[in-house]
Amino acid sequence: MTKKSLIAGTVAFLSFALAASASGQTKPVATPLPETALAKIADADRIAGDDMLLRAMRNYHCYYVDPVPAPFRPSVMETTDFLFGTKILDNVYYLGYLNLAAYAIRTSEGLVLVDAGGSEAHGRAILDWMTKAGFEPGDLKYIIVTHEHFDHFAGAPLLKAATGAKIVAGADAPFGDGKLSFPESMRPLDAAVKGRMTLKLGKTDIVLLPTPGHTKGTISVFAPVEANGRRHMASFWGGKGMRPNAASIREMIHSLATFTAESEKLKVDVPLNTHSWGDATIPRIIDEILVPSRPNPFVLSEDQSRRNLQILERCTSAYLDAVESSAITKGLRD
Numbered sequence: 001m002t003k004k005s006l007i008a009g010t011v012a013f014l015s016f017a018l019a020a021s022a023s024g025q026t027k028p029v030a031t032p033l034p035e036t037a038l039a040k041i042a043d044a045d046r047i048a049g050d051d052m053l054l055r056a057m058r059n060y061h062c063y064y065v066d067p068v069p070a071p072f073r074p075s076v077m078e079t080t081d082f083l084f085g086t087k088i089l090d091n092v093y094y095l096g097y098l099n100l101a102a103y104a105i106r107t108s109e110g111l112v113l114v115d116a117g118g119s120e121a122h123g124r125a126i127l128d129w130m131t132k133a134g135f136e137p138g139d140l141k142y143i144i145v146t147h148e149h150f151d152h153f154a155g156a157p158l159l160k161a162a163t164g165a166k167i168v169a170g171a172d173a174p175f176g177d178g179k180l181s182f183p184e185s186m187r188p189l190d191a192a193v194k195g196r197m198t199l200k201l202g203k204t205d206i207v208l209l210p211t212p213g214h215t216k217g218t219i220s221v222f223a224p225v226e227a228n229g230r231r232h233m234a235s236f237w238g239g240k241g242m243r244p245n246a247a248s249i250r251e252m253i254h255s256l257a258t259f260t261a262e263s264e265k266l267k268v269d270v271p272l273n274t275h276s277w278g279d280a281t282i283p284r285i286i287d288e289i290l291v292p293s294r295p296n297p298f299v300l301s302e303d304q305s306r307r308n309l310q311i312l313e314r315c316t317s318a319y320l321d322a323v324e325s326s327a328i329t330k331g332l333r334d
């Protein structure tokens with residue numbers, strides 16, 4: 001660098017600094033993450049190792065606390081047609097877009113939905129898919145809503161009116177204006193999950209477990225699924241978005257222990273996700289479409305299943321450390 005350009009650069013820097021301070025817009029320096037959080041994130045990295053899928057899941061689980069800037073991710077309201085209705089397992093259909101999905105699970109006695117879409121239009125798209133896929137409206141028996149945020153329930157009233165399906169959700173979810181609560185119009189729920197319960201549909205047992213933390217009414221879902229004619233067990237961790245509230249994150253960590261114990265008991269090897277961008281759901285669906293002969297990408301090995309839950313625990317616990325030390329105050333890491 002020449003002397004002249006160095007001076008010019010210094011002047012430019014000074015005038016920027018002055019302008020920033022004059023307008024009061026100087027960005028505060030972020031409080032560093034505490035050592036304990038950094039150690040847990042490093043541990044998550046170590047557990048993921050070289051496994052590309054686990055590394056994607058590590059990025060997803062640690063999204064809220066990651067010191068590395070989060071990559072671009074699509075809005076939950078962005079709609080796309082090209083994946084909607086894709087059969088991702090023998091009896092599971094992906095009813096969603098790039099970062100928000102409902103899933104239909106087919107049983108001998110009809111369909112069960114996990115979540116209902118983020119808008120009435122999404123609910124209608126699910127109904128249209130049912131017709132195209134050869135289902136009658138009455139084939140939809142249950143709509144399981146994982147929690148009381150609109151992107152998970154907004155299609156439910158329309159679907160219930162059109163099909164007569166029963167709505168199942170957490171008993172502790174509040175009712176109110178329908179943004180961070182179920183709308184009053186959804187009252188009463190057809191089944192309110194208070195403790196661990198089993199939803200029976202023909203030969204299919206679906207286990208529902210209250211897992212508060214993300215919200216009061218969050219529930220997690222465990223459902224038997226099939227891939228290439230073989231039986232597996234799917235899980236949906238009800239709500240994973242983290243907020244800078246230590247009490248709710250402590251509750252989430254407690255719920256995660258219950259969820260992990262249930263996952264081990266039921267031998268879960270297909271962790272599915274309604275926010276589908278982060279954990280490589282979308283690339284895995286595309287892989288499956290392009291190379292149908294390869295093993296189903298949604299089925300994890302026993303080792304991967306265990307490590308995935310360990311990573312989720314480390315990331316959630318790191319987030320709690322960051323909140324307790326005030327390194328995170330606004331939700332996401334700066």
Ligand SMILES: [Zn+2]
Pocket residue numbers: 147149214239241
């Ligand atoms: Zn939510």
